[in-house]
Amino acid sequence: MARIAGGISTSHIPAIGGAIAKGLQQDAYWKPFFEAFPPVRSWLKEVRPDVAIIVYNDHGLNFFLDKLPTFAIGAAPSYGSSDEGWGIPTIPPVRGAPELSWAIIEGVVAEEFDVTTCQEMLIDHAATVPLQLLWPEGNPPVAIVPVAVNTVQHPLPSPKRCLALGRAIHRAVAAYPVDLNVVVISTGGLSHQLDGQRAGFINPEFDRLCLDALVADPERLTGYSVADIVELSGTQGVEILNWIVARGILGAQVRERHRTYHIPISNTAAAVQVLQPEGLKNS
Amino acid sequence: MTRAIPGTLLFDGRMAIKGYALNKMCYSFNDAENRKRFQADEEAYCRKYGLNEEQLAAIRARNVLALLAAGGNVYYLAKFAGIFGLDVQDLGAQQTGMSKDAFKAKLRSYAPSGEK
Numbered sequence: 356m357a358r359i360a361g362g363i364s365t366s367h368i369p370a371i372g373g374a375i376a377k378g379l380q381q382d383a384y385w386k387p388f389f390e391a392f393p394p395v396r397s398w399l400k401e402v403r404p405d406v407a408i409i410v411y412n413d414h415g416l417n418f419f420l421d422k423l424p425t426f427a428i429g430a431a432p433s434y435g436s437s438d439e440g441w442g443i444p445t446i447p448p449v450r451g452a453p454e455l456s457w458a459i460i461e462g463v464v465a466e467e468f469d470v471t472t473c474q475e476m477l478i479d480h481a482a483t484v485p486l487q488l489l490w491p492e493g494n495p496p497v498a499i500v501p502v503a504v505n506t507v508q509h510p511l512p513s514p515k516r517c518l519a520l521g522r523a524i525h526r527a528v529a530a531y532p533v534d535l536n537v538v539v540i541s542t543g544g545l546s547h548q549l550d551g552q553r554a555g556f557i558n559p560e561f562d563r564l565c566l567d568a569l570v571a572d573p574e575r576l577t578g579y580s581v582a583d584i585v586e587l588s589g590t591q592g593v594e595i596l597n598w599i600v601a602r603g604i605l606g607a608q609v610r611e612r613h614r615t616y617h618i619p620i621s622n623t624a625a626a627v628q629v630l631q632p633e634g635l636k637n638s
Numbered sequence: 639m640t641r642a643i644p645g646t647l648l649f650d651g652r653m654a655i656k657g658y659a660l661n662k663m664c665y666s667f668n669d670a671e672n673r674k675r676f677q678a679d680e681e682a683y684c685r686k687y688g689l690n691e692e693q694l695a696a697i698r699a700r701n702v703l704a705l706l707a708a709g710g711n712v713y714y715l716a717k718f719a720g721i722f723g724l725d726v727q728d729l730g731a732q733q734t735g736m737s738k739d740a741f742k743a744k745l746r747s748y749a750p751s752g753e754k
Contacts, residue, residue, distance in 0.1 A: 441720025550712035553645030554730040557748040619745035
């Protein structure tokens with residue numbers, strides 16, 4: 356049976372991709388963020404995942420406002436990327452896991468989550484930057500299942516709905532009758548705001564509350580509306596929705612294996628968190 | 639979406655209707671060929687996408703707050719800004735009326751004291 360081995364959540368700021376391309380990992384500005392990753396990579400080497408479910412938000416590469424799904428699940432054989440309009444480095448196409456994708460789609464639709472399915476799908480920096488951070492040598496040794504959450508056009512799905520979707524994905528993966536190690540990568544956040552007179556807003560207290568709640572009490576985050584999160588975390592701070600979906604996928608109890616929190620990277624409070632389901636041995 | 643959050647405009651259905659042509663043009667900038675066409679003749683490119691006067695003026699002025707007010711969505715506008723090599727600190731500085739250095743200092747000021 357498929358086994359959920361753990362989750363890695365990380366900010367996905369596009370400038371990180373630029374810093375990787377320029378080799379700035381040891382630069383004083385970037386080092387506090389990049390030094391989060393060696394222990395995360397060691398953990399991944401222990402876990403040896405076959406598949407990564409990537410929960411992220413598309414920033415206007417694959418989806419335009421003509422057709423904008425609230426939740427979309429990729430079911431493609433491979434996923435390409437693009438420079439997105441500002442010359443961001445691309446990565447070679449990443450292998451898909453269409454059979455697992457369809458098992459997840461069937462599972463969540465049976466639980467009344469009416470998702471959009473994509474047999475062709477471009478992934479943007481929100482998926483490619485984390486893959487580059489986790490496997491800097493290139494060619495990630497995993498197949499991927501992208502799960503895209505609308506954070507572009509309001510109304511967005513509520514934190515409550517996002518946690519419930521994650522739990523439905525958890526049940527679909529747990530029931531998948533193939534021996535696979537699955538990790539969950541969720542991306543974005545934490546607090547930041549790019550647009551409006553409040554641009555540059557960051558809220559470390561709320562970020563800490565979220566990081567703590569994701570470990571021990573994810574239900575606490577379902578008490579917030581999307582408007583609450585915008586107010587407390589910024590217009591793009593709503594990317595925490597991706598982390599909430601991922602927390603649902605991990606199951607009931609987790610322990611925290613790693614946390615990094617650093618201000619600022621670009622306009623953002625950058626964070627990295629590794630959570631591992633309780634009851635799994637991982638020495 | 640009725641809650642007022644200071645300095646914040648939520649991109650909802652009302653704004654999505656208002657900004658559709660502008661955002662559609664900015665979405666086209668995913669393609670490098672389209673960025674070249676825009677740069678070769680901005681006015682003609684904007685007309686092809688049917689931008690209204692408010693949007694045209696905001697594009698000419700490279701004014702982020704005016705682009706947002708005209709229905710622009712920041713994720714699509716970022717592709718417009720990218721043509722000119724502007725990053726999100728440039729956009730933040732312009733929107734807050736600060737110098738880029740002052741805006742970056744403001745971001746750093748959020749770091750919890752004692753952070754390494």
